[in-house]
Amino acid sequence: MQIETIRDVLNWTVLFHKNLKDSLNQSSEQNKDEGARMMLRYLSEHEESLENIVQGFENTADVKALNTWCFDYIEKHSIIERVDCNSLFEELDISDIMDKIVNHHEQVIELYIHIYSRVDIESAKTLLDTIKDIEENEIKRIVQSANRFSDM
Numbered sequence: 001m002q003i004e005t006i007r008d009v010l011n012w013t014v015l016f017h018k019n020l021k022d023s024l025n026q027s028s029e030q031n032k033d034e035g036a037r038m039m040l041r042y043l044s045e046h047e048e049s050l051e052n053i054v055q056g057f058e059n060t061a062d063v064k065a066l067n068t069w070c071f072d073y074i075e076k077h078s079i080i081e082r083v084d085c086n087s088l089f090e091e092l093d094i095s096d097i098m099d100k101i102v103n104h105h106e107q108v109i110e111l112y113i114h115i116y117s118r119v120d121i122e123s124a125k126t127l128l129d130t131i132k133d134i135e136e137n138e139i140k141r142i143v144q145s146a147n148r149f150s151d152m
Helices: 006-030 034-060 078-082 094-116 122-151
Strands: none
Touching: 006 034, 006 094, 006 122, 034 094, 034 122, 094 122
């Protein structure tokens, strides 16, 4: 996927969440542990929510922000090359699943922080910061829910 503008970064993020959702769904059917299957389904729903939220920003954000060039800011971020997110969760327990999910999301957050630190257009900075905040808040929510789930 060629990433040149912030619109492309949002497209990539939507695809990232969609692919992670699909991977979680597929793994939820194959994991032998009932608790892990429940967690995988739960996480899949969150990925779908994030996919829809980011898609909404892509459809409604300021055109100037979306068209901001950023291709030279992301060359060193290998996460862009891994949009397929073919993580396999079917052999993992809840703790390992959460570690992997948190890691994936931290990489996305780091990408947004990196791009934010390099753009000059205020509307682009605002958009990037908003999406970063949503990603951070959602991963906190997921971790809290997973902790409550494992306490049961």
